[in-house]
Amino acid sequence: MPTVLNHYSIRFIIFLVFSCVLSTSLLAEKKYEVGLTADIPYVDIEYKGKKIRIKRIQDQQNTLTSNYSKTSRACPPFCITPMEIAPNVKTVGELEVIEFIKTEVNSGRGLLIDARLSEFYDTETLPGAINIPFIIFNDPSLITDIVSLLGVEKKEGKYDFSKAKTLYLFCNGPWCKQSPLAIKALIKFGYPSSKIFYYRGGMQLWKLFSLTTVLPKPNQIDQQVK
Missing domain, CATH: 1.20.5 (Single alpha-helices involved in coiled-coils or other helix-helix interfaces)
Structure with missing residues (x-):
């Protein structure tokens, strides 16, 4: 028994x-009733030595209340940008950006570039992004100072792009010219267009999907637009 x-x-x-x-x-x-996809609720990455979870706000009544909630801006200068910003430059969406952050940015093979002016970047940006304002790409005397960061080497007076990193560039949104100007300047400089990607949605679409953002100063996580 x-x-x-x-x-x-x-x-x-x-x-x-x-x-x-x-x-x-x-x-x-x-x-996680509000996931990234039906199968992926969130993605974990490292940012400046800290673990960050890229996810969406779970409050299904949440709405945008910041400047990114605006639907209309004067055009010019804030005109709608085309889906194809330059020949051979692929336009990507949020899921591609998240995958790029997780794989290429974390491994050091790629760079996610916030091409906005520093005052925008300092307020809020995407996880893993670095700030190279578009004005640097448009100034021949300045772009030469940052090409090594992009994996470009100078040999015998010429630039070698064979080890150039894959770049994803973004700015404020589909109405913002900052990343398109940076992309066109990179191509003019000789950077291979096949290694340049344009996240057209930018901050506005990222925040519309209530995705995690970071505050570079003081490196805190902001889960939503204020």
């Missing part, structure tokens, strides 16, 4: 453990 009781006791304990694990798993799934 004791053996039978022990046998059933063990089975009951196993059942309880399994139930707890299953309940925890279900709770974890319910925690």
Whole structure:
């Protein structure tokens, strides 16, 4: 009899453990009712030595209240940019940017460039982004100072782009000219267009999807537009 009781006791304990694990798993799934995709609730990355979770705000009543909630701006200068910003430069969306951050930026093979002026970048940017304002790319005397950061080497007076990094550039949104100007300047400089990608949605679309942003100063995480 004791053996039978022990046998059933063990089975009951196993059942309880399994139930707890299953309940925890279900709770974890319910925690992210607003995922990145149907299969991916979030993506974890490292940013300046800290772990950051790229996810969306779970409050389904949340709305934009910042400057990015505006629908109309004077054109010119804030005109709608085309989907194809330059020949052989691919336009990408949010999921491609997230995958790029996770794989290429984290490994050092690629750079996510916030091409906005520093006052915009200092307020808020995408996780993993570095700030190279478009005016630097448009100034021949300045761009030569940062080409090594892009993986470009100067040999015998000529620039070698064979090890050039893959670049994703963005700015404020589809109405902003800062990253398009930077992209065109890079191509004029000789950077291979096949290694340049344009995130046209920029900050406005990133925030519209309530994706995680970071505050470079003082490097805190802002989960939503204020």
